[in-house]
Amino acid sequence: MKEIRTEIKINAPAEKVWNVLSDFEAYPEWNPFVKYIKGTVAVNNKIETHIAPPGANAMTFKPRVLKFDTNKELRWLGHLLIPGLFDGEHIFELMANGNTTTFVQREEFRGILIPLFKKMLDVNTRQGFEAMNKALKERAEA
Secondary structure (H helix, E strand, C coil), rough: EEEEEEEEECCCCCHHHHHCCCCCHHHHHHHHHEEECCCCCCCCEEEEEECCCCCCCCCEECCCCEEEECCCCEEEEECCCCCCCCEEEEEEEEEEECCCEEEEEEEEECCCCHHHHHHHHHHHHHHHHEEEEEEEEEEEEE
16 A cells, blocks of 8 residues: 655635535636546545646546545545556545644555556655645635
8 A cells, every 4th residue: 555645734714625625616727636526526426536647647537435524524436447456545634723724635545556656656646736735725715
């Protein structure tokens, strides 16, 4: 298993951060990493998401939503081609701290192809997480 974890402190309450994060139709306006999310985001539903890591090829996935807990967490599990090759469990977590929120974006990767993607994950995917975190912070604090 391989994990990428990033976090950022946002000077806004969790409800406001969640409203930005869960307004999927607005992603093309502000999100430099997750370009869009299509479909009904609800537990056990399949959605479509398009990610664009900086300096790497953009990819479209059709993950299954594992958790959708308002103001707290969104989690999905996606696979490259078939389960077991390259699986990613993507997690957005909000930790309320009064008028501020700690936003954690992380992903747990599993599968036999992980070694082939290590450099891309460590560099490009991490940069994508960080760019999205900063953009979310700017939008939620506006």
